[in-house]
Amino acid sequence: MKNIFSFILLLIILIGCGTSQNNTNGSQQGDADGEKEHSTMSGYVAKVEDNRILLIENKPTEQLSEIDPENLYEEAGNAIYFNIEEIKESMVSSLIIGEKVAIEHGAVNESYPGQSTATKISRLVDENYDVIAKHTEFNNTYLIDLFFEQKYDILRTVQYTTEGDPIFTMVKREGANSYFVSVDASQDNFGASESPTLLTCTSIESYSEENDMNFMLVGCDGEQNEIALLSAPVEEIIVPNQTYSKVTINANEEVIYESENEDEIAEIIDKIKSGKKQSVIAMSLMKPDGKLVLHGDKTEVSFDYYLTGALIRHNLYIEAGITPNE
DSSP states (O other): OHHHHHHHHHHHHHHHHHHHHHHHHHHHHHHHHHHHHEEEEEEEEEOSSSSSSESSSSSSOOGGGGGGGGGGGHHHHEEEEEEETOHHHHHHOOOTTTEEEEEEEOOBBBBSEEEEEEEEEEEOOOOTTEEETTTTEEEEEEHHHHHHHTTTTEEEEEETTSSSSSEEEEEEEEEEEEEEEEEEEEEEEEEEEEEEEEEEHHHHHHHHETEEEEEEEEOSSSSSSSSEEEEHHHHHHHHOOOOEEEEEEEEEETTEEEEHHHHHHEEEEEEEHEEEEEEEEOOOOOOOOOOEEESSSSSOOOOOEEEESEEEEEEEEEEEEOOOOO
Protein backbone atom coordinates (compact mmCIF):
# COMPACT_ATOMS: atom_id res chain seq x y z
CA MET A 1 0.00 0.00 0.00
CA LYS A 2 2.82 2.35 0.88
CA ASN A 3 4.44 1.70 -2.51
CA ILE A 4 1.17 2.41 -4.32
CA PHE A 5 0.74 5.70 -2.43
CA SER A 6 4.31 6.75 -3.29
CA PHE A 7 3.72 5.93 -6.97
CA ILE A 8 0.52 8.00 -7.08
CA LEU A 9 2.26 10.95 -5.36
CA LEU A 10 5.15 10.81 -7.85
CA LEU A 11 2.69 10.68 -10.76
CA ILE A 12 0.87 13.79 -9.46
CA ILE A 13 4.16 15.71 -9.17
CA LEU A 14 5.19 14.78 -12.71
CA ILE A 15 1.82 15.80 -14.15
CA GLY A 16 1.98 19.09 -12.24
CA CYS A 17 5.44 19.87 -13.58
CA GLY A 18 4.36 19.08 -17.11
CA THR A 19 1.33 21.34 -16.83
CA SER A 20 3.44 24.15 -15.42
CA GLN A 21 5.96 23.82 -18.24
CA ASN A 22 3.21 23.88 -20.89
CA ASN A 23 1.71 27.05 -19.39
CA THR A 24 5.09 28.81 -19.44
CA ASN A 25 5.67 27.90 -23.05
CA GLY A 26 2.20 29.07 -23.95
CA SER A 27 2.78 32.41 -22.25
CA GLN A 28 6.05 32.91 -24.07
CA GLN A 29 4.43 32.05 -27.37
CA GLY A 30 1.64 34.48 -26.61
CA ASP A 31 4.18 37.23 -25.83
CA ALA A 32 6.03 36.46 -29.03
CA ASP A 33 2.80 36.61 -31.00
CA GLY A 34 1.94 39.87 -29.25
CA GLU A 35 5.26 41.35 -30.27
CA LYS A 36 4.60 40.41 -33.88
CA GLU A 37 1.13 41.91 -33.76
CA HIS A 38 2.26 45.13 -32.06
CA SER A 39 5.63 46.01 -33.51
CA THR A 40 6.87 49.60 -33.74
CA MET A 41 8.72 51.34 -36.55
CA SER A 42 10.48 54.67 -36.06
CA GLY A 43 11.24 56.86 -39.05
CA TYR A 44 10.29 59.84 -41.16
CA VAL A 45 7.01 60.60 -42.87
CA ALA A 46 7.66 60.48 -46.62
CA LYS A 47 4.12 60.47 -48.05
CA VAL A 48 0.62 61.10 -46.73
CA GLU A 49 -2.15 59.79 -48.96
CA ASP A 50 -5.91 59.30 -48.57
CA ASN A 51 -5.81 56.14 -46.50
CA ARG A 52 -2.13 55.39 -46.00
CA ILE A 53 1.23 56.93 -45.20
CA LEU A 54 4.76 55.94 -46.15
CA LEU A 55 7.31 55.81 -43.34
CA ILE A 56 11.01 55.51 -44.20
CA GLU A 57 14.07 54.86 -42.08
CA ASN A 58 16.22 57.77 -43.31
CA LYS A 59 15.20 61.42 -43.38
CA PRO A 60 14.30 62.35 -46.98
CA THR A 61 16.56 64.90 -48.62
CA GLU A 62 14.37 65.19 -51.70
CA GLN A 63 11.00 64.07 -53.03
CA LEU A 64 10.89 60.28 -53.31
CA SER A 65 9.42 60.62 -56.79
CA GLU A 66 12.70 62.23 -57.86
CA ILE A 67 14.83 59.31 -56.61
CA ASP A 68 15.83 56.61 -59.08
CA PRO A 69 13.83 53.47 -58.09
CA GLU A 70 17.05 51.45 -58.18
CA ASN A 71 18.51 53.73 -55.49
CA LEU A 72 15.35 53.96 -53.38
CA TYR A 73 16.46 51.51 -50.68
CA GLU A 74 19.87 53.15 -50.42
CA GLU A 75 18.25 56.57 -49.97
CA ALA A 76 15.23 55.64 -47.85
CA GLY A 77 16.36 52.53 -45.98
CA ASN A 78 13.55 50.43 -44.58
CA ALA A 79 10.16 51.62 -45.86
CA ILE A 80 6.58 50.59 -45.06
CA TYR A 81 3.20 51.80 -46.29
CA PHE A 82 0.77 51.91 -43.36
CA ASN A 83 -2.99 51.81 -43.68
CA ILE A 84 -4.27 54.57 -41.37
CA GLU A 85 -7.99 53.81 -41.16
CA GLU A 86 -7.66 53.14 -37.41
CA ILE A 87 -5.90 56.47 -36.74
CA LYS A 88 -7.79 59.61 -35.70
CA GLU A 89 -8.30 62.12 -38.49
CA SER A 90 -6.78 64.94 -36.42
CA MET A 91 -3.50 63.03 -36.13
CA VAL A 92 -3.42 62.15 -39.82
CA SER A 93 -4.18 65.74 -40.85
CA SER A 94 -1.43 67.05 -38.59
CA LEU A 95 1.37 64.98 -40.14
CA ILE A 96 3.99 66.87 -42.12
CA ILE A 97 6.40 65.37 -44.62
CA GLY A 98 9.83 64.90 -43.07
CA GLU A 99 8.88 64.77 -39.40
CA LYS A 100 9.95 61.93 -37.15
CA VAL A 101 7.31 59.59 -35.71
CA ALA A 102 6.84 56.11 -34.28
CA ILE A 103 4.11 53.84 -35.64
CA GLU A 104 2.74 50.83 -33.81
CA HIS A 105 1.47 48.30 -36.32
CA GLY A 106 0.42 44.76 -37.07
CA ALA A 107 2.03 42.15 -39.29
CA VAL A 108 4.02 43.38 -42.29
CA ASN A 109 3.54 41.93 -45.76
CA GLU A 110 6.94 41.27 -47.27
CA SER A 111 7.57 43.57 -50.22
CA TYR A 112 9.40 46.82 -50.78
CA PRO A 113 8.02 49.04 -49.49
CA GLY A 114 6.29 46.76 -46.98
CA GLN A 115 2.56 46.88 -46.23
CA SER A 116 0.96 47.01 -42.79
CA THR A 117 -1.79 48.61 -40.70
CA ALA A 118 -1.04 51.37 -38.19
CA THR A 119 -2.68 51.13 -34.77
CA LYS A 120 -1.05 54.19 -33.18
CA ILE A 121 1.12 57.12 -34.29
CA SER A 122 3.28 59.12 -31.86
CA ARG A 123 5.75 61.89 -32.55
CA LEU A 124 9.40 61.38 -31.65
CA VAL A 125 11.90 64.08 -30.74
CA ASP A 126 14.37 64.55 -33.58
CA GLU A 127 17.67 65.50 -31.96
CA ASN A 128 19.04 66.84 -35.27
CA TYR A 129 16.09 68.62 -36.87
CA ASP A 130 13.88 69.89 -34.02
CA VAL A 131 14.36 73.12 -32.11
CA ILE A 132 14.43 71.68 -28.60
CA ALA A 133 13.74 73.61 -25.40
CA LYS A 134 14.22 71.31 -22.42
CA HIS A 135 14.15 73.39 -19.27
CA THR A 136 17.54 75.19 -19.35
CA GLU A 137 18.90 73.37 -22.42
CA PHE A 138 18.31 74.65 -25.95
CA ASN A 139 19.38 72.87 -29.13
CA ASN A 140 19.25 73.61 -32.86
CA THR A 141 18.07 77.21 -32.51
CA TYR A 142 19.85 77.94 -35.81
CA LEU A 143 16.91 76.23 -37.54
CA ILE A 144 14.84 79.32 -36.75
CA ASP A 145 17.14 81.36 -38.99
CA LEU A 146 16.88 78.84 -41.82
CA PHE A 147 13.10 79.00 -41.55
CA PHE A 148 12.94 82.81 -41.54
CA GLU A 149 15.38 82.92 -44.45
CA GLN A 150 12.98 80.58 -46.30
CA LYS A 151 15.68 77.96 -46.75
CA TYR A 152 13.33 75.60 -44.89
CA ASP A 153 9.55 75.65 -45.24
CA ILE A 154 8.97 73.56 -42.14
CA LEU A 155 9.87 74.25 -38.52
CA ARG A 156 9.16 71.95 -35.58
CA THR A 157 9.76 72.96 -31.98
CA VAL A 158 9.68 70.71 -28.92
CA GLN A 159 9.10 72.30 -25.54
CA TYR A 160 9.17 70.16 -22.42
CA THR A 161 6.78 70.59 -19.54
CA THR A 162 8.02 70.86 -15.95
CA GLU A 163 7.31 67.14 -15.58
CA GLY A 164 9.42 66.33 -18.66
CA ASP A 165 6.71 65.67 -21.27
CA PRO A 166 7.27 66.95 -24.84
CA ILE A 167 4.85 69.30 -26.60
CA PHE A 168 5.36 69.50 -30.36
CA THR A 169 4.52 72.55 -32.48
CA MET A 170 4.78 72.11 -36.26
CA VAL A 171 4.77 75.10 -38.61
CA LYS A 172 4.59 74.78 -42.38
CA ARG A 173 4.83 77.82 -44.65
CA GLU A 174 2.03 77.59 -47.21
CA GLY A 175 2.38 80.97 -48.87
CA ALA A 176 2.53 84.67 -48.16
CA ASN A 177 0.98 85.36 -44.75
CA SER A 178 -0.18 81.77 -44.33
CA TYR A 179 1.17 79.10 -41.98
CA PHE A 180 -0.30 75.69 -41.28
CA VAL A 181 0.18 74.95 -37.58
CA SER A 182 -0.26 71.79 -35.54
CA VAL A 183 0.15 71.68 -31.75
CA ASP A 184 0.49 68.14 -30.39
CA ALA A 185 0.30 67.95 -26.58
CA SER A 186 -0.99 64.37 -26.53
CA GLN A 187 2.15 63.15 -24.72
CA ASP A 188 1.64 65.61 -21.86
CA ASN A 189 0.55 63.27 -19.07
CA PHE A 190 -0.86 66.19 -17.09
CA GLY A 191 -2.65 67.85 -20.01
CA ALA A 192 -6.15 67.40 -21.36
CA SER A 193 -5.39 67.20 -25.09
CA GLU A 194 -5.48 63.74 -26.64
CA SER A 195 -5.28 64.89 -30.27
CA PRO A 196 -3.32 67.58 -32.13
CA THR A 197 -4.86 71.02 -32.55
CA LEU A 198 -4.83 72.30 -36.14
CA LEU A 199 -4.66 76.01 -36.96
CA THR A 200 -3.88 78.49 -39.70
CA CYS A 201 -1.91 81.60 -38.70
CA THR A 202 -0.92 84.69 -40.67
CA SER A 203 2.54 85.55 -39.31
CA ILE A 204 5.28 84.94 -36.75
CA GLU A 205 6.38 87.75 -34.47
CA SER A 206 9.37 87.97 -32.15
CA TYR A 207 9.88 90.16 -29.11
CA SER A 208 12.18 90.27 -26.10
CA GLU A 209 11.00 90.18 -22.52
CA GLU A 210 13.63 90.61 -19.82
CA ASN A 211 16.33 88.09 -20.82
CA ASP A 212 14.17 85.92 -23.08
CA MET A 213 13.33 86.01 -26.77
CA ASN A 214 9.78 84.94 -27.59
CA PHE A 215 8.33 83.81 -30.90
CA MET A 216 4.58 83.93 -31.34
CA LEU A 217 2.27 82.72 -34.09
CA VAL A 218 -0.34 85.44 -34.56
CA GLY A 219 -3.54 85.88 -36.54
CA CYS A 220 -4.57 82.30 -35.82
CA ASP A 221 -8.06 81.04 -36.56
CA GLY A 222 -8.53 78.98 -33.40
CA GLU A 223 -9.91 79.95 -30.02
CA GLN A 224 -6.61 81.67 -29.27
CA ASN A 225 -5.47 84.37 -31.68
CA GLU A 226 -1.85 83.83 -30.63
CA ILE A 227 0.13 80.62 -30.08
CA ALA A 228 3.51 80.46 -28.34
CA LEU A 229 6.09 78.89 -30.65
CA LEU A 230 9.27 79.20 -28.57
CA SER A 231 10.74 81.05 -25.63
CA ALA A 232 14.50 80.94 -25.10
CA PRO A 233 17.30 83.06 -23.62
CA VAL A 234 18.28 85.94 -25.89
CA GLU A 235 21.87 84.69 -26.20
CA GLU A 236 20.65 81.32 -27.54
CA ILE A 237 18.74 83.07 -30.33
CA ILE A 238 20.93 85.97 -31.44
CA VAL A 239 24.07 83.79 -31.64
CA PRO A 240 22.95 80.17 -32.16
CA ASN A 241 25.26 77.45 -30.88
CA GLN A 242 27.41 76.28 -33.79
CA THR A 243 31.02 76.50 -34.98
CA TYR A 244 31.89 79.90 -36.45
CA SER A 245 34.80 80.13 -38.87
CA LYS A 246 34.61 83.70 -40.17
CA VAL A 247 33.18 87.15 -39.50
CA THR A 248 32.66 89.91 -42.05
CA ILE A 249 31.40 93.48 -41.72
CA ASN A 250 30.11 95.42 -44.71
CA ALA A 251 29.32 99.12 -44.52
CA ASN A 252 28.39 101.49 -47.32
CA GLU A 253 28.82 98.64 -49.81
CA GLU A 254 32.41 97.96 -48.76
CA VAL A 255 34.01 95.24 -46.65
CA ILE A 256 35.46 97.10 -43.67
CA TYR A 257 36.41 94.07 -41.61
CA GLU A 258 37.00 90.38 -42.20
CA SER A 259 38.62 87.76 -39.99
CA GLU A 260 38.99 84.00 -39.66
CA ASN A 261 40.95 84.28 -36.42
CA GLU A 262 39.28 82.22 -33.69
CA ASP A 263 40.14 84.68 -30.92
CA GLU A 264 38.83 87.66 -32.86
CA ILE A 265 35.62 85.82 -33.73
CA ALA A 266 35.16 84.82 -30.08
CA GLU A 267 35.72 88.43 -28.96
CA ILE A 268 33.04 89.73 -31.33
CA ILE A 269 30.57 87.05 -30.22
CA ASP A 270 31.25 87.94 -26.60
CA LYS A 271 30.56 91.62 -27.31
CA ILE A 272 27.28 90.69 -28.99
CA LYS A 273 26.15 88.50 -26.10
CA SER A 274 27.17 90.97 -23.38
CA GLY A 275 26.01 94.16 -25.11
CA LYS A 276 23.08 96.12 -23.71
CA LYS A 277 19.87 95.14 -25.47
CA GLN A 278 16.49 96.76 -25.98
CA SER A 279 13.50 96.33 -28.25
CA VAL A 280 13.47 98.42 -31.42
CA ILE A 281 9.68 98.74 -31.30
CA ALA A 282 9.75 101.95 -29.26
CA MET A 283 12.89 103.33 -30.94
CA SER A 284 13.37 105.73 -33.83
CA LEU A 285 16.38 104.52 -35.80
CA MET A 286 18.26 105.53 -38.91
CA LYS A 287 18.81 103.10 -41.76
CA PRO A 288 21.62 100.62 -40.95
CA ASP A 289 25.03 101.26 -42.50
CA GLY A 290 25.56 97.64 -43.47
CA LYS A 291 25.71 94.04 -42.26
CA LEU A 292 27.74 91.99 -39.82
CA VAL A 293 27.75 88.30 -40.70
CA LEU A 294 28.92 85.38 -38.59
CA HIS A 295 29.71 82.43 -40.85
CA GLY A 296 28.77 79.17 -39.10
CA ASP A 297 29.01 75.53 -40.08
CA LYS A 298 25.21 75.23 -40.19
CA THR A 299 24.07 78.69 -41.26
CA GLU A 300 25.12 82.32 -41.51
CA VAL A 301 23.92 84.68 -38.79
CA SER A 302 23.31 88.19 -40.08
CA PHE A 303 22.92 91.45 -38.12
CA ASP A 304 22.05 94.95 -39.27
CA TYR A 305 25.17 96.98 -38.54
CA TYR A 306 25.75 100.62 -37.56
CA LEU A 307 29.15 102.31 -37.70
CA THR A 308 28.59 103.26 -34.06
CA GLY A 309 29.12 99.57 -33.29
CA ALA A 310 25.46 98.77 -32.65
CA LEU A 311 23.58 95.83 -34.18
CA ILE A 312 19.97 94.78 -34.77
CA ARG A 313 18.67 91.24 -34.93
CA HIS A 314 15.17 89.83 -34.28
CA ASN A 315 13.87 93.33 -33.45
CA LEU A 316 16.55 93.69 -30.78
CA TYR A 317 18.92 96.68 -30.66
CA ILE A 318 22.33 95.62 -29.30
CA GLU A 319 24.95 98.10 -28.11
CA ALA A 320 27.85 95.78 -28.96
CA GLY A 321 30.57 98.38 -29.46
CA ILE A 322 32.00 96.64 -32.52
CA THR A 323 34.07 99.32 -34.28
CA PRO A 324 36.96 97.56 -36.06
CA ASN A 325 38.44 100.75 -37.57
CA GLU A 326 39.07 102.34 -34.19
